[in-house]
Amino acid sequence: MSAESQLNLTRYVPALLNFLSNKLSAGASQCYRKHFGIGVVEWRMLSMLAVENDITANRICQTIGLDKSAVSRSLQSLEAAGHIRSQVDSTDARRYTVSLTDSGIALHERVLKVALERERRLLSGLSASEVDTLVELLGRLHCQVANVNEYDPVDA
Numbered sequence: 001m002s003a004e005s006q007l008n009l010t011r012y013v014p015a016l017l018n019f020l021s022n023k024l025s026a027g028a029s030q031c032y033r034k035h036f037g038i039g040v041v042e043w044r045m046l047s048m049l050a051v052e053n054d055i056t057a058n059r060i061c062q063t064i065g066l067d068k069s070a071v072s073r074s075l076q077s078l079e080a081a082g083h084i085r086s087q088v089d090s091t092d093a094r095r096y097t098v099s100l101t102d103s104g105i106a107l108h109e110r111v112l113k114v115a116l117e118r119e120r121r122l123l124s125g126l127s128a129s130e131v132d133t134l135v136e137l138l139g140r141l142h143c144q145v146a147n148v149n150e151y152d153p154v155d156a
Contacts, residue, residue, distance in 0.1 A: 013141075028118065036111050037081075041066065041074045043115070046100070046108045049084065054099045056089065083107055 009015050029040040038046075048060050057071050075098055078084045083104035089095040100108065123131050 024118075024122070028115070031114065031118070032111060035114065036107060038078075038107070038111070039074075041070055042078055043111055045071070045074045045078055045098075046083065046104060046111065047115070049098065049100045049104070050108045050112075054097045056095050056097055058095075060098075078104065 007015065025040045028043065032038050032040060032043050044064055044066070045060065048064055049055070052059070052063075057068065057075060060066070060075075061068055061071050075084060075086070079086060079098075081103075082101055084098050085101055086096045086098045089097045123134075126134065
């Protein structure tokens with residue numbers, strides 16, 4: 001196989017982002033399960049609800065990009081543990097919204113300290129200016145996701 005027909009995994013941005021995300025998620029899940037009894041997906045639910053409480057599962061899926069089944073399983077687990085509650089949406093009785101309980105708020109506060117320390121360690125090799133640039137570039141890439149996902153090659 002020629003070099004032109006192979007991905008250069010040291011420069012292919014989707015792979016680099018995916019590898020980084022997978023490794024960070026696995027490490028976070030291991031840490032959070034050991035110390036807090038939740039995985040990284042449950043942490044994402046808690047952190048999302050801390051920012052935007054009383055929202056639908058569909059809103060969570062749209063915002064953080066997880067599939068409905070993963071979100072549903074995580075929300076069921078968090079509700080069974082008493083960290084969230086679901087209620088009929090006041091604007092549409094066909095939908096349910098979820099929100100943090102006092103227990104969920106307390107758990108979020110505990111995990112947040114660890115999450116922020118993990119982020120600090122991740123970014124410790126970058127200057128403040130580089131962190132600002134990284135955040136700006138990641139935001140710009142995020143804005144391109146719809147453009148990438150709408151691409152449908154006719155003759156791939």
